[in-house]
Amino acid sequence: MKNQQGLGYFKDGFSQDLPPLFISITSEGVVGFDTNSSPRRDCNGTEVAYNSNNPATVGSPTLPATEGHNRSHSVSISLPASPSAMYIDRSKIDIFCNNSETEDSHEKLKHSTCTNSSILPVMKHAKFHSQPMHVGFTSAKKLDQVLSIKDEQYNSFKTWSGKLENQLSNLRRKPQDQIKINDSQDREAEALPAVDRYFDALEGPELETLKAQEELVLPEDKTWPFLLRFPISSFGMCLGVSSQAMLWKTLAKSASLSFLNVSPDVNLVLWCIALALICLVATIYLLKIIFFFETVRREYYHPVRVNFFFAPWIACLFLAIGVPPQVTKNLHSSLWYVLMAPILCLELKIYGQWMSGGQRRLSKVANPSNHLSIVGNFVGALLGASMGLKEGPVFFFAVGLAHYIVLFVTLYQRLPTNETLPKELHPVFFLFIAAPSVACMSWAKITGNFDLGSRIAYFIAMFLYVSLAVRINFFRGFRFSLAWWAYTFPTTGAAIATITYTAEVSNVLTKTLAITLSTISTLTVLALLISTILHAFVFHNLFPNDIAIAITYKRPKWRKKQCSHHRTQSSDAKDIEASVTKDSATP
């Protein structure tokens, strides 16, 4: 029960199987079950038809209908008079046999003080009852699952099964459904929580920890299918390893560090690993796209996760930059266009969202991980310039610079509306170093020498690095996550920039700095590798349930304690009243 709060997401999956349940309820002849006439008036007589055929009537709430419809019938299913009662009865509902259900509804109807008195109070109660509607539905759904196949829990996240199901049920219910027009609209809104819901339900710097009072639409206590637990941030691993390949290539090639005698084989090995890793991750994620497209969409709408959609392309760019001389000397420039096309599309989408606002404006979603959506420009400019292109790299550099300034200022301001910014230091802050250090290299490549412009970018990166490094002792107490891999590439980028700088200003100090930064970066990656292996094979929790994708569409209400019951009741009533007056022509 507790895992099933979000009605919207499951509607698709279970609606077909519901009618039998409701038929059985109806056949029990619950007093007041169908005689509660007042809600029907809400819908301005449209539901009169329901009185004529009972099974259809009871089935109707399962339709993706307007809220008014759902509300009018939600009373009849399981709804407790109070959220607390719901709380107490939870176990009962979990078992959920028809008898207890009817008893419950008896009780609750008694509990609601004025069932048969004047119409107005009844209406109010009906409104109140309608609030925990999801509870009712989801518990019904739970029954469904308990009775039938367990796997159906994940149906709404599946690519076709949900839709097919839905279409079938739509076909069957067409004659009863009055609101065909905005049907698809409704379903979309239900399937994808609004950005506010992400902020409300989740917390933490990466927005992937559930707040205490929130619910999931998937079972919390079970391990979900692997593909559902495989987040887009896994591409961070590719970023980390491929940037290492770049680093070791630069180390091997650098004239000023030739005394180290780094073999180019290290680069080759790392590059092959990175290539294999990216193929593996991409394949798995492709499977996820094919089988659980709903989940991918939810990740895409997650304000932090969306930035990781840049990661695959950036990793490919890294691979192209770090390509070992043994494999190929020069890549064809069409590769650059192929790789930059998706980055450009994503940028048009995301920067457009920042500029023209809506819910995802920058003053709301700004988070250090937004740097991932900036850094792609600079990496692209670097690759393009090293391929010998002229205009394209400058284009991406310009785009990156403009938006980097905006992002940098916004992140530094820490606007009170930026809720996701972590209070304390978090590895995600290392992304601050990424953009200036890559910008430094790409500007040096574009202009052909390491001039003042490159130095400014380089020194900004160095200052930020130092500024984070002196606070390093705060980096603890955070739960390891795969996304951390993505935060290693900025240190690698800083190391590569330092090596480039050393080529320009070659003295002991700069060489030491270059070696130190390369060592730090490699050590960080090694440490992460060990943690990853430990988590994968010892703790077996490398891929925990991906909370971020399974938040409910609506805020759950039933967990409130008894003492706050009255307050919530009244406020709920207000809420619903407001929405009702907005939705339909209810008096």
Added chain:
Amino acid sequence: MFGDNAVIDIGINDQQNLPENGDSSNATAIKHLRNFSRRMCASVSSASRFSMLPRFESSNDARYDNFKTWSGKLERQISNFRGNPIELNTISDSQETEAESLPALDRYLDALEGPELDTLRASEKLVLPEDKTWPFLLRFPISSFGMCLGVGSQAMLWKALALSPTMSFMNISLTINLVLWCIAIGVFSLVASLYLLKVIFYFEAVKREYYHPVRINFFFAPWIACLFFAIGLPPHVGKNIPQIAWYVLMAPILSLDLKIYGQWMLGGERKLSKVANPSNHLAVVGNFVGSLLGASLGLKEGPIFFFAVGLAHYSVLFVTLYQRLPTNETLTKELHPVFFLFIAAPSVACTAWAKISGEFGIGARIPYFIAMFLYSSLAVRVNFFRGFRFSLAWWAYTFPMAGAAIATIRYAEQVNNLNSKALALTLSIISTFIVSILLIYTILHAFVFKSLFPNDIAIAISHKKSKSKTKLQRSTSIDLESCESPVKPAQ
């Protein structure tokens, strides 16, 4: 007056204790207990004050003990020993005394007002006696270093005027530079030694200045003043300072940069969206002055480093100040001399970039014209500059004009025509004129009104919002509400 407050505070404590000991309903007792625990800090401070109460009738000095470097702590320890059996909160005692000694950022913003956050709001009270003159060191603010900035920048300006080939028609003697430089050094030594005494004897007060959201920026002032002296070094004294001196001078600026910019980025309370104030320019301009000095010493990489750091954070600060976010409470509605700090960073950045790149190119002209625009934008509104109480901090707001004048002299070297020369001359005259006016003001306030160093309200705000001036009943009920509200989400 002071005694009265203490008595009332203790009265509040009694009020809170009463239901807890009495036989009223459980719920209210618990509420009051919560209330009590919330206000423990206040009660500790009042208790410690109370324990000092008999003594400051005898020796006047004891009131300032809290701000003294050693005696304050000792006193507090003693009073804690004495207070332990009475107070319930032995465990978190040390924590609270620290909290008591340093008000949180919000308290500064709540209790103080004005563009420099140095005027007390009507409802607030001080921890030091308002009606008496405090010891001189307590009244000596860090913003006194502004004087050194003002005079030091004049020395720079007159050196530039004397050495500039385009201004050679004026035949300005280098002696003016020498005289001004010596005066500046003298002022600096005086101010620095006085402040050093304050650091030694009233470290608590220095800490409170350090945590003050506006004053913290003035901690850059001594180092910037030293950089000015190095740049404005008269040829009579020496050609250039040794390069090692540059590293010595930049080290504290870098540490302060790391501290303050880190606070902006990593937040906590002192995020930029909250503390942004024109005086933050002082925290940025040091980088540009440092890179100017470093470049004129012939260094290569160091100056670019500081220029880059300054540029990055200047753009952040510039945007934030222009936005005037609703959370930036310290930004003044009307114009105030502090706004002249807007000119400082771009004009110094212009000269610094010209030195770094070796020519007055496009890169130098862009910040120069930004500075000129801001200058005229402020100048056309100059008639609004009135009705503000003179303060020593105003000296700090004169150096941007000197900086703009110097930048114009450099510009006139590049674009040598009548207009640019006239502009350079005008700006130099304005800058010197303003400094002279301030000098007269300062002398007047020092010797005629004897109000050059008024009580430094900003360091003496109380840790908790004062309740004594509102009615007792009301304040308790408000407390109850505010106590309950954090409990609610936990339910």
